[in-house]
Amino acid sequence: MVEPAIEEAIVEVEKRGLLPFHGLNVTKYNTNCDAIRAPVAAFHFMNDGGHAFFGPVCDYSLAAVARYAPSWDLPVVSPGGLAQDFRDKEKEYQTLTRMGMAFDSMTRFLLAAIAHYRWPKLKLLYDPDGQKEISERFCFLVASAIIKEIKTKRKDMKGDYKQLTKDSSTYAKILREDVGVKYSEKLDTWGPLFSSPEKLDAWGPLFSSPEKLDAWRPLFSSPEKLDAWGPLFQVQRSYMHGGRCFQVQRS
Template identity: 30%
Template sequence: MSSKTFTLHCIFVLCLVSLSEEKLKKVKIGVILPMTGNHPWTIPQCGPAIEYAIDTIRKTPNFLRNYRIKVSYKDSQCSQVAAPHAAIDFYVEKAAHVFIGPACKYAVAPVARFSFKWRIPVITAGALVSAFKDKGEYKLLTRILGSYAKAGSFVMEILNHWHWKAVGMIFNDIVGDNSNAGKSNCFFTLEPIYKALASMHGKKPWHLNFDESKTTVADYESFLQTASRNARTNQRMRHILSSATVRM
């Protein structure tokens, strides 16, 4: 084979490869998660699982044939500013048919609001706050884990089973000088329980919030003493006081 013939043969093969690649449809996945930080869903933690899932799809015969999956990553910084900026970049670059993430509650909220206008679904393992169930506001948001509301239903089942009606809540929250940081996970976890109790009994349950970064051992003792006066039925209190009197 002459060098000219060989060259033409290589060009023909390259053209065939190029044409075959053009026939492949692309599925573009935009991952918006924090790169660092104390979060259960950072890119170093979730990235290998995403790549494994894609590799499994590629190795599965007749599944998504003629499709090529491309994954791109952007750092959400778990921020309500950085996350929507990352989503906008994906949209402008036409680099995503679907978003995985964000997961942090304040980061996912603006992205999930915009996504309907862009026709880009959002799949997240976060967004556990009850407000995200509003499909009028978060139309293309899919949460793959149970929400805080589910945990609230579970706790209410326990309370109803044992006929417990006097319930108090003590929880860590971001208060005082740190209030600009938003509410804590403890707040959002107890929120559906609080609302369910208020609806059931027609009054707000007793609760006390504190900032664990500024709390001492003496403070916790005071919290428990306050709780004992507010989260027990009168009958239970009489029983405790009677028992204490007998021991004296």
Template identity: 30%
Template sequence: MAGKAYLMMYCCIIFLLSVVQTCYSTEIKLGILLPEADTYPFSIKWVLPALEIAIEKVLPSIVPGINVLQEVKNSNCSMDLAPKAAVDLYAVEHVHVFIGPFCDYAVAPVARFSPHWNIPVLSAGALAADFKYEKSEFKLLTRVHGTNSNTVEAFVAMANSFNWTNIAVIHFEKNFRESACRILVQNLLYHLRVKSQRRPWVGKVKDTNPYHSDIEEILHSASLQSRMCGVSYVSTKI
């Protein structure tokens, strides 16, 4: 799944660069706005090599004679620091396109500012349903895949098709408020409770370390309460 997302992002980068080239003669500045921590699936460490391959190997055959510069800023996956870095990239570095941010709370303010600056935003994140339905608010945002709502709708459709009525939802509580799991789990619970009139059992795992967590007890409880179990966990190691 991650491989497909990387490929789509690679293709989108080439497309954006070729479009931007029609407006800027010989130089394009990319504003790379991603987290430094490599625990995120689309951190600077993972994305920069793909960008460099696209710029070196593919771009010259599509739009020859273009010099591409990269200005890199750490978004910290923060709703406070990411927009400040974006203002810096816009006002000081004069970038032509933003690559990132990835995290929902970081990309939202940047994608709101970008239409006023006339700078497109390409993100491998922006997974919240708002980015899908509030297109007038995020006019220049391009996502490389669907939102969490697509995942949730697919799961609920599957549950309806197989008549799953007793469902358990398990998520890891560590850093839950700041994680992508939070938006996915809340969206899933909303669809199950409000739209499907189901009453899912919810389990919270406090520690991601399998040797110290209460996962065994939670799974046992889930087996008594349900016949279908959904686990939400985001990791670059799976």
């Protein structure tokens, strides 16, 4: 991803004569998005007398190289670095400059939309293999960025995230145990039915005698029948990001 841009830049520099009496030598390494190969390549580059890093692009490779670069006082310029962790310019990534998009702006936009609709609680269920053509564990990086922003900067929200498994039979259990009542609530549409003493009294005849109470019992006589009432009292709406990355369970 970086190599074509570097080649075009060298052609343009030579055409404009921006660096007379200087030569530009480019050393190329393929880190394969590997956190081990990347710093090894960086050490080889240092031994060859390198002056600047352009890339890596992949977050995992970039993190490793950008942590060593300040020790060598070398700049790192990359179109990658999506994760929010790269904002740390004081302790780890002092010489890193990111030139491309990042999760920072996406997170701020998404949380602004959620705040607009007054959804104070989020549970992100993410696909571990979603968007892997972009980056390994891409959806994890997205989800962790959103939740980190909530926990560190948004006192008006609470949130958490969980990885989905490939076994879809576990989804009902996840919704029941990980989402559950903690991230859901009663529908506001029931409120008007009980909003005044007069409306409460109107319900009285339905429960005014043991016989009438008994008439209601079959509706709640088993776990299966109780589950059937669930959709009337809870709301769990899903919103997809990036096609198949994660679902937001909101209240």
